[in-house]
Amino acid sequence: MKKYDKLIINSIGRMVPTEVNGKAQIPFQGVGKHIPEGRKYAPKISSCANFPSDGNKLVGSLKEALLKAGLKDGITISTHHHFRNGDLIANQIFDIAAELGIKNLVWFPSASFECNACLIKYLEDGTIHHIEGSMNGSLGRFTSEGKMAGMGVLRSHGGRYQAVQDGEVHINIAVIAAPTADIFGNANGVDGPAACGSLGFALVDSEYADKVIVVTDHLVAFPCIPWQIQGNHVDLVVQVEQVGIPEKIVSGTTEITKSPDRLFLAELTARFCEVTGIIKDGFSFQSGAGGISLAVAEYFREIMIKREIKARFARGGSNKYLVSMLEEGLVEYILDGQTFDLDGVRSMRENPNHVWTSPFTSYNYHGKGNFASLVDVVILGATEIDVNFNANVVTHSDGVLLHGIGGWQNCLFSKTVILTVPLFRDRIPVIRDEVTTICGPGELIDVVVTERGIAINPLRKDLIELTKNSGLPIVSIAELKDMAEKICGKPALPKFTSEPVAVVKWVDGTILDTIWQVQE
């Protein structure tokens, strides 16, 4: 299988391969330009006759399940990341494969975390050929150094659903670690010791994979209610001692930042939304799980209370701050894609207005619409933004791949997209002449908020008009870049070899940009 073939320039001016891991690729054509034809991919028909009539799909071990599901060289295995850094199952799959001498697997996770760094040894010994999914931290660095046999493929959450649905990725075995399940394979994330809230990222895997294995440490009698994953899609069920480490499942970035500079940024962002009338009765918003985003939601809350405004819904990762807004009646519904703390899990379990969603409903680009474009405002971050508003979330300015795309690309379809970023991090300017990797085309990015000024995309004449005489520090994006360089100095460009190591897919499955091997 060829790692890549023939590079061409796509419509946003980036050099991209036309073949990746032996599969032909379509270069990015522009936003909304690539409209596929044909039919969706479909899994084979299954028959009740082949499944036990008592509904008992339990097998003795994960190894037995994997063998029954047809574990062999070269297949694609998927996992989900709802357990974040507390995941205990994904690594075990590859321990088993390595022990059996299986080679050239493709790992198709919905995201990776630092707890998966131990898989590097399997990338080195050939058990895993390559990863299609986010390569975070150590895995990203490994990829950037050109050490992975195949090309990494980075997709958004919606892009992952699209890739499976459109038949770009054929999942042979999906392993769905579930906090609660029954013997039939119905499963949910709201109960059990490893409760993580939603299981939405595993939905597409359950619907399209050849074989689906549910692994749980909390087996309940049929029926497991609610069934976020339907047992009718499930082949095999495994009971294990533990699927995830609870304190690592709900950890990390779920506290509001204490940094005064970041709080300042969050407050400025909220003020922008107030001044421009984005915060109005019945509006909707999405803000991520990072420290700044959480703080933005808190400032939204202050403004909403002061002005007696209620939001119709909030999208996104839920946490205690959003949950309290729901419980206070400031937000009518939470449409939750990912649950970040135990308050979120509790709320999802108990409150019918806290609704679990999936990348299909929220983000999938090849469907009859999705929720992302219905959201009034979304507040996101970026590692770099260029003077044309193009933004990067996967690589750092030194060229190293360190993050996944998550739902970031999908959220760019919101009515107003705000990137809230510090002007510089330590000495590294965030606003650049050109981003290292394009993850989002500038035409979709409306506003960049930094602590030293707010730049509005010239395409958004309405926002420019609304902020006149507002007292907000409105500047051009070029001025922001100059300010950053005046403080930090003009940075050198990262040095790459001519070897591509990964590609960034756009939400429609086309290739937006290439990540290159960093030069030592």
Add this chain to the structure above:
Amino acid sequence: MNNRIATAGNNGEKDRSDCFVSLELTPSGGIQIDLSSKVKALYGKTILALCSDVLQFFGIENAILKVEDKGALPFVMTARIEAAVKQLIDTDKEFLPEMLPENLSSSTRDQRRISRLYLPGNTPALMLNAGIHAPNGIILDLEDAVGISKKPEARYMVRNALRSINFIDAERMVRINQIPAGLDDLDYLIPHHVNLILVPKCESATQIQQVNQRISTIQEKSGLKNPVWLMPIIESAMGVMKALEIAQSAENVVAMAIGLEDYTADIGTQRTAEGTESFFARCQVVNACKAAGIQAIDSVFSDISDMEALKENVLRSKALGFDGMGCIHPRQIKVIHDNFAPDEKEIENAKNIVLAFFEATEKGIGVVSLGNKMIDAPVVKRAHRTIDLAVSMGKLDANWVENFKK
């Protein structure tokens, strides 16, 4: 040749925007620079060139310089290297970063000093964005916020910060060390357009005069004559007793502050939220300031997590007659501004008095009256001050008189 290894800077796990350097002079072998940096890919070359420049500037030809960089800006790195160099060689030369034109500005005697943010003088990460929080003043602190062993290197850091960091509209203040040690700090500050010097633990007019003598000597040498204001800090029983003498000690004393941590220790008590123990001292300082016609500035409030308690503290402070307060965290600034600012009732009263004054002036009547009550001149003056403050803090429209008439 001094053959020990000199070090400067910070390299703790949480330190950012800083670097740690160690320098060893060697008999031969030229300049060897060992750089580890989180921004090496972006700035590696310029950092190496900068390091060489500094060593060359000080005439060092053979040395081993090790730099552990955590994203230090150039002026931080040169301050660190210079601090190391000066432990090893005796020289009057200074490696000065370029002076930002905006940092040549002077401040005025009676400018607003409601909030002033303390920044540890040897911690560059906290300085870089201080201005965005819009305190009236920033204080680069060479005194209590810097450990004894770090005092010498902090002087280079503060000097370079005065030249290189745009603190936006904040008055640039430095708290020097206690007199007499603090006098030597002035050499690193006065030529670099510092606006105001805080003189800690002040106990006599003589100390202020010593400071002024040193300032004149430095200014004569440098030829710079920009105003340098002084703010003595009263932090002891003796200081409290000498408050008036200190407040009146020199023409350039524009404000006087009280420091309650040291004061309460000095009188052998604990600082409480209610502040009964310091009631006398606070009143004494306020009175001395008002008698001398300068601003009275209250002590910092040290619980940075409790904004409600800070608010109460500010309101008490304002009621006693203070004009401002120190802050140790940027989040305190807004609370201090909002609560020192005149409230609705004060603004309403002041508006009525000022309008009555305008009316009296228009009619050519010397006496201002409101209803059938005569208004004395100091009250009219205070009303004007309240209005000015309310306008400048965005609590009152600048065209309020016209709007009123409509």
